[in-house]
Amino acid sequence: MASSNPSVFLLMINGQIEGANFPEYDDLYCKYCFVYGHDWAPTSGLEEGISQITSKSRESHNLIWNFPLDLTFKSTNPFGWPQIVVSVYGPDTFGNDVVRGYGAIHIPFTPGKHTRTIPMFVPESTSRLQKFTSWLMGRRPEFTDPKVVAQGEGREVTRVRSQGFVTLQFNIVTKDMKKLGYDTSPGSSEATPVTGLSGMDQPYTL
Amino acid sequence: MAELHIIGQIIGASGFPQSSLFCKWGVHTGGAWRLLSGLREGQTQVDFPQTGEMAHWSHPIDLHYTTKGLQGWPKLHIQVWHQDSFGRCELYGYGYCHIPSSPGHHRLQCATWRPLGSWQEQLAQMFVGGGPQLRSPDLIYSGADRYRLHTVAMGVVEVELGIILRHFDRYGIES
Numbered sequence A: 001m002a003s004s005n006p007s008v009f010l011l012m013i014n015g016q017i018e019g020a021n022f023p024e025y026d027d028l029y030c031k032y033c034f035v036y037g038h039d040w041a042p043t044s045g046l047e048e049g050i051s052q053i054t055s056k057s058r059e060s061h062n063l064i065w066n067f068p069l070d071l072t073f074k075s076t077n078p079f080g081w082p083q084i085v086v087s088v089y090g091p092d093t094f095g096n097d098v099v100r101g102y103g104a105i106h107i108p109f110t111p112g113k114h115t116r117t118i119p120m121f122v123p124e125s126t127s128r129l130q131k132f133t134s135w136l137m138g139r140r141p142e143f144t145d146p147k148v149v150a151q152g153e154g155r156e157v158t159r160v161r162s163q164g165f166v167t168l169q170f171n172i173v174t175k176d177m178k179k180l181g182y183d184t185s186p187g188s189s190e191a192t193p194v195t196g197l198s199g200m201d202q203p204y205t206l
Numbered sequence B: 001m002a003e004l005h006i007i008g009q010i011i012g013a014s015g016f017p018q019s020s021l022f023c024k025w026g027v028h029t030g031g032a033w034r035l036l037s038g039l040r041e042g043q044t045q046v047d048f049p050q051t052g053e054m055a056h057w058s059h060p061i062d063l064h065y066t067t068k069g070l071q072g073w074p075k076l077h078i079q080v081w082h083q084d085s086f087g088r089c090e091l092y093g094y095g096y097c098h099i100p101s102s103p104g105h106h107r108l109q110c111a112t113w114r115p116l117g118s119w120q121e122q123l124a125q126m127f128v129g130g131g132p133q134l135r136s137p138d139l140i141y142s143g144a145d146r147y148r149l150h151t152v153a154m155g156v157v158e159v160e161l162g163i164i165l166r167h168f169d170r171y172g173i174e175s
Helices: A128-137 A146-150 B119-128
Strands: A009-021 A029-035 A041-045 A063-075 A083-091 A097-106 A112-123 A159-175 B002-014 B021-028 B033-037 B041-043 B055-067 B075-083 B089-098 B104-115 B151-166
Touching (some): A009 A029, A029 A063, A097 A159, B075 B104, B075 B151
Antiparallel strands (some): A009 A063, A083 A097, B021 B041, B021 B075, B033 B055
């Protein structure tokens, strides 16, 4: 395994979808998937998953899934760094499954333990007529592909309503990033960290 | 050449008079910088929060730059807009922040401001909305012509950015 001249680096993600906080809803389950760039490939683990249905207890208003994430990626280029997309579903008053929130976040890239709380939002109807028909039919607007929440393009036309949070935990291990020349944490370069570059007045050509 | 990766999210905004907000953003760099891949500007969704007054956008940013010089280190400039229930948009704030120069994970809070008009304009704004806007948006991130402006404080935009540097140490850059 120990090669002195690596061409790829590895990103190992161990973690869990810990739970959620949705003040207005109960009996929810979640799905997750990953969105990543062309240079990235998963080498082991499950890229998609679907959790159990969880309810609020009498003691606490938190929804707990404790749902495991174990995944390893390899890549040559940090561009297109993986994002996890989480979507939460639950029954409405008639028992139909409707979406209660979409959310996404980049996987942390500094090794170690990280906790992230991500906002969850649902798309809204843009016109009053659509709003009325969706109320009448009991069908809420959804994204046909949840992966759009991890994309930066084409969002200006969407109107959303954020209504909850999901908490994720990550334990990150990276391999060979430093060997490929990538600096991901302030202490990783040998030089002492200097914040701000304002002291460099004269042109400094690399 | 040295490489810089900017990976993160525009999380959301708080402290604005109303919370149905969206954000136009862009990254401005000096001439020595070249964008290899990623989107350099964009616009977020409009969020209408149900809980709390913070609008959440979760707008992803993933940029890959190469550079021949340090001058013109990237800056993120943002404009926060409010959209009312009729779909009318109103400017709520301008702001910018420097992309951090040290690698690792950073959480930034970008304070924003908006131009203040004359008292007649302020009175009109109270009743019909609207308000003065910058004719040239480069004033957001340049300090050259600011002295002619009169501004008022608006809310705060939260940004989470991860910075990866490559080969900067090869040229003796200490970051």
